[in-house]
Each structure stands twice: as C-alpha cells, then as structure tokens.
Amino acid sequence: MSKWAGIKTKEVRSQLNDEQILPSVDEARIWIDKNMTVRLDRLFQEQANAFETRMA
Known part of the structure; x- marks a missing residue:
C-alpha cells in the first residue's frame, strides 16, 4: 500500500487502525452482507x- 500511495510504510501504519482489531475476511464479508441487505431492502x-405515489 505504501508503494501505491508513495509514502513510507511507517506512515501508512500510523494512519491505519490497530490491525489486531480488524475483522477477519469472513467476518467482514458477513458484516457487508448484512448491511448490504438492509440497505437494498430500504x-x-x-x-x-415512489412508484405508488406516481401511480396515485
């Protein structure tokens, strides 16, 4: 990531949250699935x- 951003690795780490508290990939996928479902339902x-309002 530091190469893409053009900054030093230490600077990248200082800007990111503690990597120990990051969710696993599976946990992140579950969280995204739940939130996406709620958002799509809304x-x-x-x-x-809006359709009912236009048809009325």
Whole structure:
C-alpha cells in the first residue's frame, strides 16, 4: 500500500487502525452482507413508495 500511495510504510501504519482489531475476511464479508441487505431492502421500499405515489 505504501508503494501505491508513495509514502513510507511507517506512515501508512500510523494512519491505519490497530490491525489486531480488524475483522477477519469472513467476518467482514458477513458484516457487508448484512448491511448490504438492509440497505437494498430500504432502497427497494423507497422505490416502491415512489412508484405508488406516481401511480396515485
């Protein structure tokens, strides 16, 4: 990451959170799945409400 950003590794580490508290890949995927499902459900409901309003 430091090579892509053009800064030293120590600087990158100082900007990132403690790597010990980062979730595992599987935990992150589960969290994303849950949040994405909630967000998509909300968007679907908003679109359904907008459609009903236009059709009324």
